Amino acid sequence: MNLIVLLETPSPFHAYMRINSQFADDTTLIGLINDGDESAYRQEVKELTVWCSHDNLELNTLKTVEMTVDIRRNPPALHPLTIMDSTVMSVETFRFLGTTITQNLKWDNHIDLIVKKAQQRLYFLRQLRKFNLPKELLKQFYSAIIESVLCTSITVWFSSATKTDLRRLQRIVRTAERFIGTTLPTLQDLYSSKVSKRASKIILDPSHPAHFLFKLLPSGRRYRAQTTKTARHRKSFFPQAIYLMNS
Numbered sequence: 001m002n003l004i005v006l007l008e009t010p011s012p013f014h015a016y017m018r019i020n021s022q023f024a025d026d027t028t029l030i031g032l033i034n035d036g037d038e039s040a041y042r043q044e045v046k047e048l049t050v051w052c053s054h055d056n057l058e059l060n061t062l063k064t065v066e067m068t069v070d071i072r073r074n075p076p077a078l079h080p081l082t083i084m085d086s087t088v089m090s091v092e093t094f095r096f097l098g099t100t101i102t103q104n105l106k107w108d109n110h111i112d113l114i115v116k117k118a119q120q121r122l123y124f125l126r127q128l129r130k131f132n133l134p135k136e137l138l139k140q141f142y143s144a145i146i147e148s149v150l151c152t153s154i155t156v157w158f159s160s161a162t163k164t165d166l167r168r169l170q171r172i173v174r175t176a177e178r179f180i181g182t183t184l185p186t187l188q189d190l191y192s193s194k195v196s197k198r199a200s201k202i203i204l205d206p207s208h209p210a211h212f213l214f215k216l217l218p219s220g221r222r223y224r225a226q227t228t229k230t231a232r233h234r235k236s237f238f239p240q241a242i243y244l245m246n247s
Contacts, residue, residue, distance in 0.1 A: 027048070028096070031044055031045075036076065049083055049084065059083065061083050061088065062086075065088065066081050066089070067091050067092070067093075067103060068103060069101075070103070099152065099157075100113060105232065106160075108165065110153070114150060114152060117149050118146050118149045118150055118169075119172065121145050121146050122176065125138065125141060125146065125179050125180070128141060129180070138179070139180055142176050142180060142184065147190070150169060150173070151190055151194065154190060154194055155194050155195050155198055155237055156237060158187065159235040169187055173185075173187060192244055195237070195241050199241035199244070202214065203245075213242075214242065223246055225243070226238060226239045226242060
């Protein structure tokens with residue numbers, strides 16, 4: 001499956017940014033467009049097509065989709081994208097590396113899938129409890145089989161999730177606590193821990209594209225907070241990471 005994502009949102013990075021990644025037989029191209037100028041984006045698509053042809057790779061246009069992320073109230077209509085005389089299908093959601101991304105950058109669909117999968121796995125935890133296994137072994141099972149599902153891309157979506165969705169997720173943790181008979185880390189604790197670890201890796205890696213976002217204040221103790229104009233930006237990873245690192 002090939003995914004082409006078109007972003008029409010402000011970004012702390014360059015005016016136009018391309019990420020061309022390959023995972024097995026999947027290819028993803030991400031383009032950022034400002035002021036409605038699609039020329040650079042369409043040029044990147046053209047170059048991707050040429051690159052595939054040059055390296056004897058067949059780009060399956062029937063399995064290629066395009067998703068436009070535009071959070072404005074009345075987004076303008078875009079011209080259909082054409083690759084090798086085939087019109088690329090436009091989609092509203094796409095599952096990318098285990099994370100369901102939607103056009104409006106809301107996470108209801110992704111959390112629905114997480115809740116469903118975690119509830120299914122709670123059944124196996126309940127069955128294991130019937131064998132009177134040690135609590136430590138049950139905790140290890142929970143961490144590997146259930147908690148890992150709850151934490152899928154948690155640094156991306158947790159701070160933007162609705163209170164209703166967070167209660168649904170935390171209810172799964174409480175159910176697991178009853179089955180095991182012990183206290184388990186809350187989702188908030190897991191989120192904070194993973195954000196701090198990810199931010200620390202970025203800070204220690206000067207070659208990371210987002211390294212420049214973590215600027216120490218003259219005191220050398222705190223990082224300069226990002227200016228955010230929208231709640232969506234404020235709840236995204238980097239502003240939240242800086243907030244947690246300063247806490």
